[in-house]
Amino acid sequence: MKTGRFITLEGGEGSGKSTQGRLLAEALRADGHEVLLTREPGGTPGAEAIRGLLVTGDPDRWTPWSDALLMTAARVDHVARVIRPALERGATVICDRFIDSTRAYQGAGRGLEDAALIDLHNEAIGLWPDVTLVLLLDEAEGLARAAARGGAEARFEAIGGDFHTRVQEFFVALPKAEPARCKSINAGGSIDDVAGRIRDALC
Numbered sequence: 198m199k200t201g202r203f204i205t206l207e208g209g210e211g212s213g214k215s216t217q218g219r220l221l222a223e224a225l226r227a228d229g230h231e232v233l234l235t236r237e238p239g240g241t242p243g244a245e246a247i248r249g250l251l252v253t254g255d256p257d258r259w260t261p262w263s264d265a266l267l268m269t270a271a272r273v274d275h276v277a278r279v280i281r282p283a284l285e286r287g288a289t290v291i292c293d294r295f296i297d298s299t300r301a302y303q304g305a306g307r308g309l310e311d312a313a314l315i316d317l318h319n320e321a322i323g324l325w326p327d328v329t330l331v332l333l334l335d336e337a338e339g340l341a342r343a344a345a346r347g348g349a350e351a352r353f354e355a356i357g358g359d360f361h362t363r364v365q366e367f368f369v370a371l372p373k374a375e376p377a378r379c380k381s382i383n384a385g386g387s388i389d390d391v392a393g394r395i396r397d398a399l400c
Contacts, residue, residue, distance in 0.1 A: 201284035205295040208332035209365050210354050211342030212384045213391060214293045217332065220392045222291050233283040236293040237271065241278045244271035252350040261307035265314060268299050269321050276322050297329060297371060302353060305367035306360045330395055331372050332384035336365045
């Protein structure tokens with residue numbers, strides 16, 4: 198039975214999820230909490246291997262459903278081996294991306310039905326976050342940040358057309374559609390400013 202708290206960070210490319218997840222974990226540990234900081238796709242050796250298939254290579258390397266099923270396979274392993282055990286021992290789990298990224302990228306971005314992705318998640322995993330922090334940043338600024346970061350994990354960043362606009366629109370709409378779980382965070386300004394907004398949202 199889950200007894201810990203499950204917090205996820207969501208948002209488009211370059212919105213600062215990794216940085217803010219790390220800062221939030223540090224703050225909670227300083228307050229005496231046991232914290233597990235993890236990421237998706239990834240978090241276990243098997244899921245990290247799947248991550249390599251997903252985030253590198255040509256943008257058209259996989260079909261939308263191939264993407265979604267690979268993401269789900271990685272998530273099943275991650276939840277079973279890492280996230281659930283941590284929650285069951287009472288830890289706070291902070292995860293950089295989770296199911297809402299699949300809904301945004303493979304759903305809104307690549308055209309899969311949201312209801313089908315939710316059904317797949319519920320059947321294969323069934324675990325939902327207690328709180329989802331949706332970091333919202335201007336789409337062009339986020340992509341510029343991501344490009345400046347560089348690295349090989351740029352497959353989704355390289356998808357053209359209106360893909361990133363559709364992803365952004367999903368994330369903007371999510372806190373309005375699911376306000377009990379999802380909180381909108383203005384990701385503009387300094388790192389400290391954003392961290393303060395996150396702390397305020399979790400109070």
